[in-house]
Amino acid sequence: xxxxxxxxxxxxxxxxxxxxxxxxxxxxxxxxxxxxxTPGQGLQFLxxxxxxxQRNKGNFPGRFxxxxxxxxxxxxxxxxxxLGDSALYLCASSGTGLITEAFFGQGTRxxxx
Amino acid sequence: GENVEQHPSTLSVQEGDSAVxxxxxxxxxxxxFPWYKQELGKRPQLIIDIRSNVGEKxxxxxxxxxxxxxxxxxxxxxxxxxxDSAVYFCAASEAGGSYIPTxxxxxxxxxxx
Numbered sequence: 574x575x576x577x578x579x580x581x582x583x584x585x586x587x588x589x590x591x592x593x594x595x596x597x598x599x600x601x602x603x604x605x606x607x608x609x610x611t612p613g614q615g616l617q618f619l620x621x622x623x624x625x626x627q628r629n630k631g632n633f634p635g636r637f638x639x640x641x642x643x644x645x646x647x648x649x650x651x652x653x654x655x656l657g658d659s660a661l662y663l664c665a666s667s668g669t670g671l672i673t674e675a676f677f678g679q680g681t682r683x684x685x686x
Numbered sequence: 687g688e689n690v691e692q693h694p695s696t697l698s699v700q701e702g703d704s705a706v707x708x709x710x711x712x713x714x715x716x717x718x719f720p721w722y723k724q725e726l727g728k729r730p731q732l733i734i735d736i737r738s739n740v741g742e743k744x745x746x747x748x749x750x751x752x753x754x755x756x757x758x759x760x761x762x763x764x765x766x767x768x769x770d771s772a773v774y775f776c777a778a779s780e781a782g783g784s785y786i787p788t789x790x791x792x793x794x795x796x797x798x799x
Contacts, residue, residue, distance in 0.1 A: 577729075606786065613695075615791035616730070616775060629786050663729065674720070675787065677729040 575600065577666050577678035585684045591652040594681045598645050598666030604628075605647040606675065607639060610661040619662075622647050654685045688713040690778050692790025700798050705766050707793045709776035710758040716778040719752060719759050720787060725772045733774075734761070766797045 578597040586592050598605050606629075607619040618631035622641035641647045645666075651658055661682050665675040689712040699705050711719075717738035722730035736743045736750045736759065743750050747766075752759040759778075763770055773794050777787035 608789075613791065615692075616789040618786060618788070621786055674732050674735070677722075677731070679729050 577664060577676050579662075579664055579678035579681050581681060582679065583682045583684075585686060586654050587686055588654055588656060590654050591650065592654060592683060594649045594651075594662055594664075594683075596647045596649070596664035596666075596678055598647070598664075599668075599676055602666035602668050602676075603645055604667040605641060605645065606665045606667070607647070607649050608663045608665065609633070610663055610680070611659075616663070619649065651683075656685050659683060659685045688716055688778055688780075688788040690776060690788050690790045692776050692793060694793060695791065696794045696796070698796045698798065699766050701766060701768060703766055705763045705770070705795055705797075707761045707774055707776065707795070708758060709760070709778075709790050710756075711778040711788075712757065713778070713780070714754075714757065715780045718779050718787075719750070720777050720779075721750060721761050722775045722777065722789075723772045724775065724792075730775060763795075766795075768797050768799050771795055771797045 580595045604623045606621040608616045620639050621629040625641045636652045639649045661680045663677050663680045665677045667675050692709045720735035721733050723733045724730040734745050734750050736752050747764050749762045773792045775792050776790045779787040
């Protein structure tokens with residue numbers, strides 16, 4: 574069974590630009606969550622999508638948005654990039670059921686210069 | 687919302703010693719507590735989890751304890767080995783429906799040979 578796949582693995586962008594990250598969940602998983610990881614801040618929850626609907630949202634500005642497609646693949650978009658957006662962005666997929674493990678992708682390392 | 691505090695942020699031990707990482711949570715509705723291990727440059731992976739109807743769970747050299755009354759849970763690693771060196775994250779969530787874990791800020795465990 575293929576794991577969670579994130580593309581690209583690395584990105585370098587300039588302030589003011591926008592970026593789109595992609596996440597393909599494990600086959601059969603319908604929930605995809607996105608996290609921002611920075612040193613000392615741990616894993617900050619961005620949002621979660623389930624069956625193409627945003628079900629939960631963290632405390633991030635509106636420059637951070639996402640969507641999910643009918644095949645459960647998800648994209649995350651960040652507009653008007655700031656230096657502080659430099660981070661590792663991780664997505665995690667989960668199956669259905671009462672208690673399910675979150676499986677993480679390798680992440681996309683975004684550097685804003 | 688849920689708030690998870692994790693201590694210490696850094697833990698340095700000698701090989702063979704035990705290591706303990708502690709977390710507290712705020713939402714009494716939380717009933718699922720996973721622990722993730724993230725090795726350098728790799729994705730977080732689930733190493734052990736505990737549900738609120740259990741006070742302790744063991745898996746070889748690792749164990750987790752939960753005190754629901756005090757709202758705290760701990761990870762215990764015995765006979766530490768250099769390969770245990772990693773960042774460990776605790777999390778808390780309310781299972782059922784939307785599974786969105788709130789993560790602690792992580793503990794960097796360093797095991798010296």
